[in-house]
Amino acid sequence: xxCFYCDIEYxxxxxxxxxxxxxxxxxxxxxxxxxxxxxxxxxxESFEFIGQARFANMTDTLKVVIGPNAxxxxxxxxxxxxxxxxxxxxxxxxxxxxDFDIGFTKPVTQTNVSDPWKNWVFEISxxxxxxxxxxxxxSWYYGSVEAEKVTPEFRFSxxxxxxxxxxxxxxxxxxxxxxxxxxxxxxxxxxxxxxxWSCGTFIGARTSVYNNYEFTYDGRAGIxxxxxxxxxxxxxxxxxxxxxxxxxxxxxxxxxxDKTRETIYRHGLSASYRVREKWGNANVxxxxxxxxxxxxxxxxxxxxxxxxxIAKGFNFNVSGNFGLIRDQISLSRVGLTDAQILxxxxxxxxxxxxxxxxxxxxxxGSIYNSVVNPRFG
Numbered sequence: 001x002x003c004f005y006c007d008i009e010y011x012x013x014x015x016x017x018x019x020x021x022x023x024x025x026x027x028x029x030x031x032x033x034x035x036x037x038x039x040x041x042x043x044x045e046s047f048e049f050i051g052q053a054r055f056a057n058m059t060d061t062l063k064v065v066i067g068p069n070a071x072x073x074x075x076x077x078x079x080x081x082x083x084x085x086x087x088x089x090x091x092x093x094x095x096x097x098x099d100f101d102i103g104f105t106k107p108v109t110q111t112n113v114s115d116p117w118k119n120w121v122f123e124i125s126x127x128x129x130x131x132x133x134x135x136x137x138x139s140w141y142y143g144s145v146e147a148e149k150v151t152p153e154f155r156f157s158x159x160x161x162x163x164x165x166x167x168x169x170x171x172x173x174x175x176x177x178x179x180x181x182x183x184x185x186x187x188x189x190x191x192x193x194x195x196x197w198s199c200g201t202f203i204g205a206r207t208s209v210y211n212n213y214e215f216t217y218d219g220r221a222g223i224x225x226x227x228x229x230x231x232x233x234x235x236x237x238x239x240x241x242x243x244x245x246x247x248x249x250x251x252x253x254x255x256x257x258d259k260t261r262e263t264i265y266r267h268g269l270s271a272s273y274r275v276r277e278k279w280g281n282a283n284v285x286x287x288x289x290x291x292x293x294x295x296x297x298x299x300x301x302x303x304x305x306x307x308x309x310i311a312k313g314f315n316f317n318v319s320g321n322f323g324l325i326r327d328q329i330s331l332s333r334v335g336l337t338d339a340q341i342l343x344x345x346x347x348x349x350x351x352x353x354x355x356x357x358x359x360x361x362x363x364x365g366s367i368y369n370s371v372v373n374p375r376f377g
Contacts, residue, residue, distance in 0.1 A: 002278065003033025003047070007076040014080050017096060018087065021367045025312045028053050029090050030278050031083065034234040039150020040121050041068035045079065046234060049086045050278055055093070062086045068121070120149045135170040155190040167343060178343035182208040195229040202243065211347050212255065212330045218247025218264065236275040243268050253332040256349075264329070265292040280307040280315075289327065297327040313363040320356035 001008055001020065012020055024030045030050040035043045043066045051058030064082045066075050091097055128141040144161035160183075167178040183206060190200035205217035222243035228236050244267035251260050270287035284304045291297035305319035328349060336346050 001031050001033075003031065003079075005035060005043075005045075006033055006079055007072075010076045011080050011083060015084055015087075017091070017099075019368060022363065023312050023367060024052075024278055024309065026367045028055055029087060031086070032276070032278055033079075034276060036234045038065060038068075039119060039148060039155070041123065041148070042066045042070065044234075045082075047079075047082055047086055048235075049090070051090065055090050058089065060086055060089060118149070119151055120147065122147050132168075137168045138166070140165040153192050155188070157186070157188050159186045160184070169343075176339055176343065178340075178345050180209050180345065182206060182210065192230075195231060196226050197224070198226075198230075199223045202245070204247075209252070210345070212252050212332045214250040214252045216247065216249045216330075218245055218266075220245030220267075235277075238271075238273045240271045241269070249330065251330060251332075253334050255329060256331045256333050257329060258333070259329070262329075263293075266290060267292060278309075280309050282306050291327060291329070297329060298324075299327045300324040315361045315363075316359075318356075318358045321354065323353045325350055325352060 001011065002024065021027050028051070030052055032048040032050060033045065034048070035045040038044050044063060045066060046061055046063045049058075049060045049062070062082050062085060064078050066078060070078075088100070088102070091100065123146045124144075125146075126141075126143040128139070130137075130139045132138060140163070142161065142163045144159060146157065146159045148157045149155070162181070162183045164181040165179070169176045169178075185203075185205040187203040188200060189202075190198055192198050200222050202220045202222060203218070205215070207213055207215050220243045222241055224239055224241035226233070227238040227240075230237075246263065246265045249259075249262050249264060254260050266289055268287060268289040270285065272283075272285040274283045275281065282305070286300075286302045288300045289298065301321065301323040303319075303321035305317070307317040308315065310316055328347065331347060331349055336348065340346055341348065
């Protein structure tokens with residue numbers, strides 16, 4: 001079972017006629033779970049059943065849609081039923097096939113589905129946290145309102161959010177206070193042109209103490225090409241997109257370019273590759289933004305991750321990102337004090353960023369992994 005979002009323990013308990021192993025290289029059937037978000041906020045989950053050894057060249061894919069309001073129990077029941085159906089083709093070629101009795105439990109009636117919401121989904125959310133001690137206190141609050149409509153031909157989303165955080169630290173020379181707040185609006189409208197092409201418009205507006213924006217807004221138009229059909233995007237995709245547009249910035253403090261307000265024109269190009277197979281998964285993305293009214297202002301970012309099952313029991317993973325930053329046009333000319341820097345009260349000037357991660361693991365011993373023991377779990 002290769003499914004990071006499945007309740008594996010539940011599946012083992014409710015599909016006991018399978019013998020589970022811990023490594024794909026010794027399995028007769030490798031079950032690979034994939035999923036994508038649906039327009040309603042749920043998941044479309046697909047399970048690829050890959051035959052190996054005596055079942056080589058036998059491959060099936062089954063799908064199930066998990067609703068946005070489904071409980072965790074309803075989710076795992078649906079997944080378990082799909083897995084039962086998917087393995088029956090392989091079970092039929094074994095000696096235990098004679099022990100199965102397949103039935104259909106729901107009467108079939110023809111119905112016409114009417115959606116009064118016309119595929120629109122709305123969400124209102126709020127959350128917050130408070131923690132502290134006798135020498136420090138921290139509080140954070142966030143709220144958002146979102147509307148979304150997703151059909152095969154069109155995707156629309158509108159999100160408005162606000163966040164607020166406050167920190168107090170008791171220091172030797174007095175109390176230090178830090179407050180950050182911001183508001184954000186994002187609107188995307190995307191149209192399907194074909195199974196490889198799409199286009200869209202992207203509108204944004206925000207206020208941000210951290211980024212020195214009293215108010216900023218912009219609008220861009222974009223086009224995207226996917227080398228692979230969008231219908232297989234959960235498993236593999238190679239997308240190239242271009243966006244261009246204009247906007248207006250109003251700053252809290254005068255910037256390092258002596259601006260309190262300016263009109264901006266920018267465009268950007270991005271490319272991303274993603275593949276998930278039984279050997280592991282790979283992800284690569286690069287994106288760049290460039291200000292058209294100043295050729296010296298640009299940014300470039302690259303990110304990649306690789307997870308490999310090199311041999312039986314041996315896994316290797318590596319990831320990292322690197323960015324060149326030459327477009328920090330909103331930096332305050334006043335700058336930040338040392339205390340403000342330590343508290344993260346504002347954006348700092350920088351020319352590059354990077355991060356890297358690497359890991360290996362090796363598992364050996366018994367290949368069987370069917371036993372469930374939840375005691376003191």
